[in-house]
Amino acid sequence: MNSQRIDDATAGYILETRKCFEDLRQVAAQIAGVLVLAAAGGKSATPDHPMLQAAAELHRAAFDQLRSARPTGRAREHHHRLTQAAHALSDALAAALSPARRMEIDPILLPVRAAYAHLQRAADTLPGFEMVAFEQGCCAIQPAL
């Protein structure tokens, strides 16, 4: 995580995009969740799985939010990474929701993996973004003393 001093405008950008980041992370997790079911042979893993519909809606909202964000110079890399993640998730959703074929894993998994990598890189460029919600969990999930 890059914790160099953050100017006010960048802090505003962080606040503005935090939910978008979390939503994209959630979309990646939702698609991956259906893929686990598919890979494990689950019969419910079909293009009309309700979670894919939920993921598509969340993705649409996150993308709209991302388009309206105003990145500062300091936040440009972060914004670029989020945008790349959103595009990759578009590809994954298009493949997952395609009614023309049975759910194939690779055309979905590869863009989800790419999106996950972009989100990780985004989280590395600015403070306040984490891939795992550590803050209330078990074990070491409290701020350092």
Added chain:
Amino acid sequence: MNNYSIWVMEYAHVPNYHLSGLIYGAHNQGYRRLPYCYIAIKGQGRVAMVDVGYNHQAYGEVLANTYGVRNWHPPREVLAECGLTPEDVSSIFITHAHFDHMGNIEDFPNATFYIQERELSKWVWTMSLERRFRWLLLGIDPGDILRAVDLARQGRLVCVNGDREDVLPGIDLHAAFDTHTWGSMWVTVRAHDTWVFCGDLAYTMENLRGEDSGDPQYVPVGLATGSQFNLIMASEAMVKAARGDVTRVIPVHEDRLKDMYPSRVTSADLRITELALAEGEPSRVR
């Protein structure tokens, strides 16, 4: 006679963890060193593990800088202290899907992973909920889900539905639904003694016997996705499986195992605790 050698292997720690996170209701009662460990089990011609730790590449810096986790070391280095390699490990029992128990699955290329089906299915269901339910996803890493996809495709992910006896000779899996997580699991190894590996169903001995060992009581851990009642009943089941000997129920976050069993500290400042030795196996702590 023991059929298995068993070690508790520390791979990182938190120097000062608040006690109320470990023991339900223990507010303002101070802090304790919290080791992060997994279990290595060797015998009958195979190597198994209970849990695998977390992915340092992904989270090490955040956990170190923000949450005070110290001294992470990779499984290759940790297991070598007992003469093992990650490639030796053929079976891994995932007690629950939190990042610090399941997050390092990529480091074990030859292992088959066992997890409760309910842990996965409820995990997936939780992801479908709206944002206001996100507390239910704490500790879950989307990256682990992607890694689970790969495991499933390779036929290395076994979803267990409830209890399973003799998953390996003398090793049983036990479901503890709606406790610490949706589909937590504990593991017994039946040897000369019966050992119970409880994942995070207990963090510390106080969860299993309270403050007064002369008048024991179960006190749940500080975090439950399910219920405290279910945690207490799971504690009872585990202690019963250990034939009433609470010292045979092993919480991997308990720093005082060193006072109960032989152990040593490695040159990397990690503690290895030896619970059992199979015939012919040299001690790794003496």
